Amino acid sequence: MTCADEIEGPEPEDADCLCGRGCPPYAPGPEAVESRASNGPVMAGDVLRGERVVGFAYTQPPDGRPPAARDDRLLTEADHQPDVPPQRPVPTVRPAGPADERLPHDRLPARAVVPAARRSRCLPAAVDDLLADGSAPWARVLDPIARTVREAGHELWLSGGAPRELLAGNGREAVRDLDLTGTAPAGRFAELARRTLEEDGETYELKAKVSPDTLVCTVHRDERPTPLIEYRGLGLGGFRFPATGTDLVADSLQRDFTVNSILYDFERHLVLDPSERGLPHLPLPGPQPSAPKRALAPVNPSGDPLVRAALALRAVKFLVRWQADGPVDTSELRAWTDEFPEDLADHVRERGDQAWDQLLALHHECLGGVPAQRQTAVASTLGAGVERLLRTLLGSSE
Numbered sequence: 001m002t003c004a005d006e007i008e009g010p011e012p013e014d015a016d017c018l019c020g021r022g023c024p025p026y027a028p029g030p031e032a033v034e035s036r037a038s039n040g041p042v043m044a045g046d047v048l049r050g051e052r053v054v055g056f057a058y059t060q061p062p063d064g065r066p067p068a069a070r071d072d073r074l075l076t077e078a079d080h081q082p083d084v085p086p087q088r089p090v091p092t093v094r095p096a097g098p099a100d101e102r103l104p105h106d107r108l109p110a111r112a113v114v115p116a117a118r119r120s121r122c123l124p125a126a127v128d129d130l131l132a133d134g135s136a137p138w139a140r141v142l143d144p145i146a147r148t149v150r151e152a153g154h155e156l157w158l159s160g161g162a163p164r165e166l167l168a169g170n171g172r173e174a175v176r177d178l179d180l181t182g183t184a185p186a187g188r189f190a191e192l193a194r195r196t197l198e199e200d201g202e203t204y205e206l207k208a209k210v211s212p213d214t215l216v217c218t219v220h221r222d223e224r225p226t227p228l229i230e231y232r233g234l235g236l237g238g239f240r241f242p243a244t245g246t247d248l249v250a251d252s253l254q255r256d257f258t259v260n261s262i263l264y265d266f267e268r269h270l271v272l273d274p275s276e277r278g279l280p281h282l283p284l285p286g287p288q289p290s291a292p293k294r295a296l297a298p299v300n301p302s303g304d305p306l307v308r309a310a311l312a313l314r315a316v317k318f319l320v321r322w323q324a325d326g327p328v329d330t331s332e333l334r335a336w337t338d339e340f341p342e343d344l345a346d347h348v349r350e351r352g353d354q355a356w357d358q359l360l361a362l363h364h365e366c367l368g369g370v371p372a373q374r375q376t377a378v379a380s381t382l383g384a385g386v387e388r389l390l391r392t393l394l395g396s397s398e
Helices: 003-008 123-132 142-151 161-167 186-199 248-252 305-325 331-337 344-349 353-367 372-380 384-397
Strands: 051-058 072-076 113-115 156-159 179-182 206-210 217-221 229-235 263-265 270-272
Touching: 051 186, 072 186, 123 161, 142 156, 142 186, 156 161, 161 263, 186 206, 186 217, 186 229, 229 248, 305 331, 305 344, 305 353, 305 372, 305 384, 344 353, 344 384, 353 384, 372 384
Parallel strands: 179 229
Antiparallel strands: 051 072, 113 270, 156 179, 156 263, 206 217, 217 229, 263 270
């Protein structure tokens, strides 16, 4: 077994198709050589007027008009200190001159890019079935929007629950919503989505909007608050305002847990593990006595009380959900949560009512409907600080 095998965790060569579709075993094909188009969009690493591009910000339109590419702002290495984004627009095409011509996934180490069929022969078909599900909220909009975004030169990947659940061997019912990430800045994605919807007579009632606080772009119906799809550009830290980029490793550092840093390229059927830790922490399903346990490990442990509390709630949510699937390795997580003060809830409350209300809302989102006793039982496995936090939140919810 090679080092790449250890990272990727491929299924045994004699593994059968378990989904009933007759999926063929993985067979390596010729490597496709792709590169950026000369008239394609700007990416991190490009140099514009002597300054290196690192990502994008967004400014909300002042006149209430729909979000558009002209609302995006280009970020360079000199923009880390200001409190607000610069007024520098994003060029419509990449600057001329020497640049990294590789696509984002080709900038990763080879072992962080895994053909989906090598991971599991049934995985490509499972993803195709998920995206083509006519009963799903995204059925009418995903394919045309994805096509338009890619024709504009941008990359697009599944993120969050969809790749995590399908890689874990769970069925379509485990995927509750569809999250996308990619290289398009917020305004540009919203503009492309709106153009697509306007050209499709069946989706005239759908709208695309951008949250300036999170840069999350949603496609939704006017009369329904639940989005059909959500998109956010690749994560980018180090700024005093929300920012996105085109670097897959930088994005993985902004995720909460390693298993949530995995992305799925549904055009090329590639599994991307930029942190190189997500797939080892999400072993293949099935009876494998020697395989490692599923692990829940924080990507970038924070000392901020609100961040700690939010990630603790998400950790309890996953541990509750995964209890029936067998033991979970929480050693890294517990090493971090053991540092939490027992009065973590008080530290969050010191941030003010808005911070506490946000945490209450997150608690309801993550654990609403889970019996209080089960919440506190799971929380207690993560230390006194997390257990007391859950008891305080449960008391505030009564």
